[in-house]
Amino acid sequence: MTEKSIGMVELSSVVAGFLVADAALKAGNVRLVLSRSICSGKYMVLVAGDPSAVQSAIAAASEAANGCLIDSFVITNIHPDVVLAMGRTSVAPPEGALGILESFNVATLIKAADACAKAAPVQLFEVRVAMALGGKAFVTMVGDVSAVQTAVEAGRKIIADAGMLVNAAVLPRPHKDVYREVV
Secondary structure, rough: OOOOOOEEEEEOHHHHHHHHHHHHHHOOOOOEEEEEEHHHHHEEEEEEEEEOOOOOOHHHHHHOOOOOOOEEEEEEOOOHHHHHHHOOOOOOOOOOOEEEEEEOHHHHHHHHHHHHHHHHHOEEEEEEEEEEEOOOOEEEEEEEEHHHHHHHHHHHHHHOOOOOOOEEEEEOOOOOOHHHHOO
């Protein structure tokens, strides 16, 4: 991804998701990264582009949500690992500490994942959003113990402040077989 900004809307309606995606794409010169239904009958739309285009797209999307908006955000300087981790399909390397954050909603988790990547030198491994999770989302990361602890605390604060924290953990020396379950 070459774009530096992303924006997302999370909706309580699948139909509203289609309307919102259309409004976002028409409002700004943005690229549609993700537009899909997610667990619990929700829908998410994620766009990328230059900051002003993404802000315009998300403003239009939020207005088009017509009472179905759960959450939205724009991150104008997204850490590139966040979007990469959303599409990860390989197994995590069995080395270093493992950090995990879990949120009741997708938007807050993505904001927290960005904070984690910016707070410490960790590798975001996976950002899993609401599929087979009852609408929840989680992020996993690897790195040395202190970096993972710092990153998890940064993300945990964002999720907790939003009232969306399910759980957070740092495994300093996880068993090597635990890494097979990361993806």
